[in-house]
Amino acid sequence: MALDPNENPDKSIHKFESMLKTDDVYFFDAEDFEEIIHHYLNNGKVALGKKAIQFGLQQHPNCIELKLLHVEVLVFEDKFEEANRLLDELQNIDGQNEEIYIQRANIQSKLDNHKEAVRLLQEALELANDSFDIHSLLGMEYLFMDDYEMAKQSFMRCLEYDDRDYSSLYNVVYCFEFMEDFDGAINYLNDYLERNPYCEVAWHQLGKMYFSKQMYNEALASFDFAIISDDSFLGAYFEKAKVLEKLGRYAEAIDCYETTIEIDDPTSHAFLRIGKCHEKLGNDDLAKYYYYNTVHEDPLLDKGWLAITNYYFKKKAYKKALHYINKAINIDGENARYWKKCAEIYAALKNFDEADFAYKQAIDLGNFELETWVKWATVLENTADFNSAEQVLLQGMEFYPEEAVLHYHLALVYLYMGNAPEARKKVKSGMELNADMVTDFKTELLRYKHLSWITVIFANNKKTSTK
Template sequence: MNLSHEEEDRSLSLSKFESMLKTNKVFFFDSEEFEDIILHYLDSGKINLARKALKLGLDQHPKSTGLKLVQVEILVFDDKLDLAERLLNELYAIEPTNEEIYIQKANIYSKRDQHDKAVDLLKTALTYTDDYADVYSLIGMEYLFMDNLEEAKESFIKCLDEDTEDHSALYNVVYCFDFLDQNREAITFLNSFIDKNPYSEVAWHQLGRQHYTLKEFDLALRAFDYATLIDESFLGAFLEKAKTLERLKKYQEAIDCYTITMELDDPTSFALLRVGKCYEKLGNTQKALKFYLRTVHEDPLLDKAWIAITDFYIRRKNYQKALYYVNKAIGIDNENKLYWKRYAVINRALGFHEEAEEGYRKAVEFGDSNLDTWLFWTDSLITLGEYDSAIKALIDATEYFPEEYEIEYRLSGLYLMESQNDKGVFHLNNALRLNYRHHTLLEEFFPGIFASDLVQDEMKKYRKH
């Protein structure tokens, strides 16, 4: 019987069953029909209908092993593991060579986090099954649960040896290679797989991903080309191909590729943003801006889109426009460190030191621990004459950067400004020890302090003759 007939039969069985439920008439189904109906409902997430079908099925076929195994599946789903296990033991006494009994027992052990026992049972199932691919796949999943990636990989490879069309097994093999940082080994495996299955678009796509990871963009592009030629609706491959073309600086071709993804499915914010970036690289600022604005319209929560627009205007020194868009972004998400950093940068460029200080402070508060953020924040505080706050911020920064001369020179100057000479000299010595050449920082921020006899005397100790 071919597949279309099987699907037609299943559809008829389902219609007949649902009609029976509506009319309360009792129709007869053979046990396999009931199994198909129950599994269909399980796959569709209609668990209550699956239970009804199981009850009616067991009423009509109380000795059916197949239905009882489906009953076990539902019991496991309901977390009634002890009950499921008792039923399996009864079935084992009747049919000790039924591989499904071992598979379901393994499922129970897996649910109990006893994955090694599950593997043993699945290996026993291999001696009775005709569907080796399915069992090897289940073994692979158990090894994944145990974080045994090498064994998992070997099991999924055995699964593919049995069934080259099992895409989930292929993805899982590559996942194992990725997790083990075995990109070269993954490429060798995929090339070998492609030699036997040259029209596997999934294999070509995964091969492209491996080359992309290794920055072998020409080879990646070749692989993605094959994937998209084999399957002209392979959205993921077109996206990866577009990204690769960007890396190769082929921006117009990348735009064309992203456009195909938007024709295959609704435009994603990622694709719209990348098209904008490509147009900006090509110098077409109008189209770049158009796509950036489309991106924030499509996904107002995507920070990369707001940042793209803000940076677009910052690069052109149009700070008023940049400020307008970063304020809109902060209005949507006022705890985003990337927005606050840009808010600070823009206000600093406009000479608004209080706003700049607030931006840097908020950026740090929400997790920005970059050195330049700490330094620009304290520089803003120094400009505003808030020396105590600047000292506190710099002391906090030393937790992240304990040996940083830029922090030490600033601390030295601030303490000396506050007439705390011991602390000032301590930090000055730290700074001179770490980087004598940049003592000009002290002169830049605190020219009066730099010229003092105290500082000049300390510097003489480090001056090279």
């Protein structure tokens, strides 16, 4: 006799496992086997699932549902030929079974043939009475194809069947977000909240959309509603704290971050943000305390070491800053930001050779910021390596041809090299791009007591402009 799953849903599983431990063979209805197999597959216990399929097909050799579960396992194990053969047999028996098309679609999806998978799922959709799962599968296939509009529509259909399907809700918002349609996401979520006013997930997602649009007051209200709906919603407190930081309300942000620590175990990220807030408030000792807590909680969090580095750098404690940036680099030596900061510290320590090396690392790792080119060139000037400084500035101009600062800086390098004609050309091109910056250039010459250069360059430029 079949066991009643409503009476004790685990009873058939316990009975099956008891059978495996003995030589006895117990009888189960096909529905019992389906329940047992689903339990094992859903919990990642594939070997036990296969055992249950084996016993199930021995007792119910003609059961299509058990054979389809066998197909599911074959597909999971990438045994596509065997799965297709079994599906062909099943289709001859029951050609109107939508699960056959779903499993064929799964095979095509795993073969990266997503268009064919979509076609098969649409056929399944025509046969299915309950199409919730098929719309979800269609949504995933459209995501694989980068068709975010169709994916969005599919996941929206899922929410029409079950408005508590938060996985689909996240996917809908993801599609809006990827298409940068933040207004569309906001409108959709507001409509959803009209129907589900106490859905903390929707309020949380709405707040994130407002945050993306820099609508911080609206974002704050949304996260507050998320917290009202669920006062233990960790993500809502964290996002609310980020908004409060943006609004300059650092003390309130600290309260929110501390709440996340009370709700769950402390996280290095929460400690880091609390430290940043205290630093903004001028609470230097507390900032330092939380930065050290950050790296204590997670010694591999390179951002924590960078925060300590920046703290000491601002205090002009360059040797301490160097100690901590080296820790960050040891954790993530491919991070261009860390090498740039390392270069700045070496430059402040007047260790220009090491600064030169660090700037080169930063550039090689993809830091092409304007400031990096200018500061690197300055370091090379301090070592009197004017040829390298010239090359650095010319490289920088490939990225920023319209930035006057590079032209003026290159003019200065040419003067150091004794190449007054090229210096005049660069001053002229700099003035064409930004005439106001010429004052800074003159100040730089005066700082190094090169008054004669001012006279030569600007007298010549005056003659050139007169012509």
